[in-house]
Amino acid sequence: GDSVTQMEGPVTLSEEAFLTINCTYTATGYPSLFWYVQYPGEGLQLLLKATKADDKGSNKGFEATYRKETTSFHLEKGSVQVSDSAVYFCALRGELTGGGNKLTFGTGTQLKVEL
Amino acid sequence: DTGVSQDPRHKITKRGQNVTFRCDPISEHNRLYWYRQTLGQGPEFLTYFQNEAQLEKSRLLSDRFSAERPKGSFSTLEIQRTEQGDSAMYLCASSLALPAQETQYFGPGTRLLVL
Numbered sequence: 001g002d003s004v005t006q007m008e009g010p011v012t013l014s015e016e017a018f019l020t021i022n023c024t025y026t027a028t029g030y031p032s033l034f035w036y037v038q039y040p041g042e043g044l045q046l047l048l049k050a051t052k053a054d055d056k057g058s059n060k061g062f063e064a065t066y067r068k069e070t071t072s073f074h075l076e077k078g079s080v081q082v083s084d085s086a087v088y089f090c091a092l093r094g095e096l097t098g099g100g101n102k103l104t105f106g107t108g109t110q111l112k113v114e115l
Numbered sequence: 116d117t118g119v120s121q122d123p124r125h126k127i128t129k130r131g132q133n134v135t136f137r138c139d140p141i142s143e144h145n146r147l148y149w150y151r152q153t154l155g156q157g158p159e160f161l162t163y164f165q166n167e168a169q170l171e172k173s174r175l176l177s178d179r180f181s182a183e184r185p186k187g188s189f190s191t192l193e194i195q196r197t198e199q200g201d202s203a204m205y206l207c208a209s210s211l212a213l214p215a216q217e218t219q220y221f222g223p224g225t226r227l228l229v230l
Contacts, residue, residue: 004157036221043119044158044206044221051216089157093217101210102148102171103219105157 002027006090006106013080013113021075021088021109023064029095033057033066033073034103036089044089047075080113087111117141119222121207127228128197135193136225140209147190148219149182150206151175158206164190165212197229 007022025031035047035057048057053068062077073090090106120139128134140147146165150158161180162172166187176182179197184190194201204226208219 032217034218043223044208046218046220049218091157101146101217102160102163102173103150103158103208104160107155107157 002031002092002094002104004090004092004104004106006088006109009087009108009110011109011111013111015082015113015115016079017113019075019077019080019084019111021090021111023073023075023090023106025071025073025090025092027071027092027094027104030068031092031094033064034091034093035062035064035073035075036091036105038087038089038108040086047088080111082113082115085111085113119207119209119220121205121222121225123225124223125226125228127230129230130197130199132197133193133195134197134227135191136205136207136227138190138192138207138209138222140188140190140207141220144209144211144220145187146210146212146217146219147184148208148210149190149192150208152204152206152224153202161192194227197227199229202227202229 003026032051034049036044037047048059050057050066056065087108091103148163149161152158164184179195204224206224207222210219
């Protein structure tokens with residue numbers, strides 16, 4: 001079945017550092033890929049998405065590129081801020097076949113940004 | 116704010132009691148999903164509806180769990196004879212059924228603690 005593997009956290013960075021959170025997936029066909037973010041005490045928010053190979057999703061300075069050849073969707077940001085401290089979830093939705101539309105999530109990566 | 120809402124936000128119950136949670140999706144969304152998230156894990160799919168029809172159920176959804184969406188708007192998730200293992204965050208999400216472009220928007224969740 002479909003699965004998502006994320007790097008384990010917590011990831012601790014200084015403000016303005018470069019961020020990479022690795023995400024790889026296993027799925028048949030061409031899934032859609034997502035990054036969701038969960039700030040402390042809040043619900044999951046969509047951060048960015050990509051629906052086909054080589055697409056780049058971007059939002060709020062974060063980027064991720066859908067790499068079919070490496071089955072990856074790594075999250076990057078050039079300069080993190082304290083306000084980026086949160087848990088980040090990589091997720092996929094399997095290729096639509098008229099039935100399943102559920103999201104399959106990774107275990108999440110906690111990011112802590114310090115001054 | 117017209118996002119997904121869930122009620123209650125927190126529920127503490129004793130083992131063996133029944134509990135019911137409510138989800139109100141974004142008003143024009145015809146799909147509604149339930150997920151469960153335990154500490155340190157990503158959300159896991161439970162079930163989903165398109166309008167009032169329940170189209171998919173996970174094997175995680177034992178016969179003690181039942182979900183309804185009687186008029187294709189709000190949904191309820193009931194857990195009968197709760198067990199300590201049911202303690203988790205129950206998340207609701209909604210979306211529009213758009214081929215290849217569907218995005219799920221999550222509510223704040225209901226945190227259940229079974230004593």
